Amino acid sequence: MNRLNHLICIHSAIPFCILLGLGFFFIPGWFPPISPGMSAAETGAMYEANRLAIQFGMTLTVLGSGLWWVFSAAIAMQMRRIEGGDFPILTCIQLTSSVGNVIVIMLAGYFCLTAAYRPDMPASTVQSFTDIAWLMNIGAYPSTFIGTLALGLCILTGERGDVYPRWLGYLNIWYAVVSLAGGLLAFYHGGPFSWNGEIGFWLEANCFFGWIILMWWFSVRAIKTWEVA
């Protein structure tokens, strides 16, 4: 076991957050988040004014999305230690569900890149692509739900209790449930449960990045105290 490789992988959480934060939110000027109540003409004008910034930001988003695989693989190795035995199914579930997260973030970037690609694209088409991107990226709940549920169960029922603290298991199950609010985005063009609302965006984004920081911190600790016989 090369401890350094594991540490590099888990630290990929940092560039992931920076690339996603800058690429999808700050560089295109989408922070605070754009309103789902915007008309097609307003959306088209937004692309007109920020075309290059959107293209650059989305390129960073697409680039950053792959780092989620690396980060998740490092967590999966710790889950493998916890689960033990020959059939670590929860580890497999967490690792495969991480693919879902990568795909939604990556595709969200590509959809916005497409929307920004041709200046003569009709505004309603630009709006559709932007809608898909935001519904996908902010509402990426299925893979998050399954992945964090598997991780939580793994910590609570695994063979080893010294890798992650037990409360982190409960916290993961809690976050799994919270992430389900992403399923409500598609019903609203405004208000608390839409993609720029108090619950739909602010609660979910805080929980998502808070979860990354916690998992990063405790995984680094678990890797550093890893004793291989």
Add this chain to the structure above:
Amino acid sequence: MTMAATAPFAPGVEEEGVAHRAKARALPGEGGIWLFIAGDLSIFSQLFLTYFYYRAQQPALYSAAQQHLDQGLGMLNTALMLTSSLFVALAVHAARRGMAGWPSRLYWLAALCGIGFGVIKIFEYGAKISHGITLTTNDMFMFYFILTGTHMLHVMMGIGVLLFLANYCRGTGDGRFTPAALRTIECGSLFWHVVDLLWIILFALLYLIR
């Protein structure tokens, strides 16, 4: 804990401090489940605050919409929730006392109350939908469906936990549980009490305060 640390050097007071600490240790379940409960309650608090904030913007709309909520069914569900919580409390009591066979039966009864709650909720939702009222009708019904729906999700998870516990408690022949097994029983039971508590708040918030 601070009490023991700051207690003056009088033996009686010192002992009292230790006794106090021992009592605090007897918190049911394990630390992690309390974190989970605190997290869950904080999310619901945020939902409730959001509800109050939006309600304050257009109180007339909310009051009018709330007239459509069925207080009778809400009351019935409250009774089912409280009864199921009583069964759960009795089950924990029976498990601690080593009353063989009882914990499992009581968890079954609690789960049946939970299922009854769900069935009533289906009828309630069905009546709303047949009147053309859905989660996009207006802001009040958005909160009604999402708050009660989130709670219903907890009820379904809770029924799963209760059925797990009913099965879990069946194994012991003499009805005695290890401290670790009792902790598991307490953790699951605590979760159901939270589901009950949240319903009481929801019932008051949505059905009663008009």
